[in-house]
Amino acid sequence: GQQVMQIPQYQHVQEGEDFTTYCNSSTTLSNIQWYKQRPGGHPVFLIQLVKSGEVKKQKRLTFQFGEAKKNSSLHITATQTTDVGTYFCAGRSSNTGKLIFGQGTTLQVKP
């Protein structure tokens, strides 16, 4: 079945350093979504990528969708303590409607 793998599982950075998390799917995705979960909270939608090779930016966050639509990345430039949390990618199957999440990358930022 569809699997979405995400690496790394944890990342500790000094405030101001960059951060990247990678997402890989075992199957071609119709789209990929990214969510952020603050400690003790629930996942909150950040963005969706649909087109092959698509790149989107939200302030210091850059999201990329691979050419084969099987991988994606989230890059944060100059991390801040407010970036702390777990970042999830999620792939939706256009056939079944399933929404499968990666394991998440937990980001810790040292001030």
Place this chain on the structure above:
Amino acid sequence: NAGVTQTPKFRVLKTGQSMTLLCAQDMNHEYMYWYRQDPGMGLRLIHYSVGEGTTAKGEVPDGYNVSRLKKQNFLLGLESAAPSQTSVYFCASTYQGSVEAFFGQGTRLTVV
């Protein structure tokens, strides 16, 4: 407009007891999902529904049952709770084929 509401927020069960978690959404979404979240495991899909009266198995369906009798409600049942079902449960909903999934606040379940 409350979005996605989960009840209860916390529950402690004894092994073998049963319970039902309720998820309600007021956004007229077609798709609804139940996930469990465990440390280091991310969000794992238990069951999902693409419309009223239909349900399907996710990645980890064993030990759980679901029902979607009304479009706005998605129930998750544990017939005989086990300690391995100790987890945080999240419900989510979305429009068909749509963009973002909206999550409830979660239910923290402990089985002793």
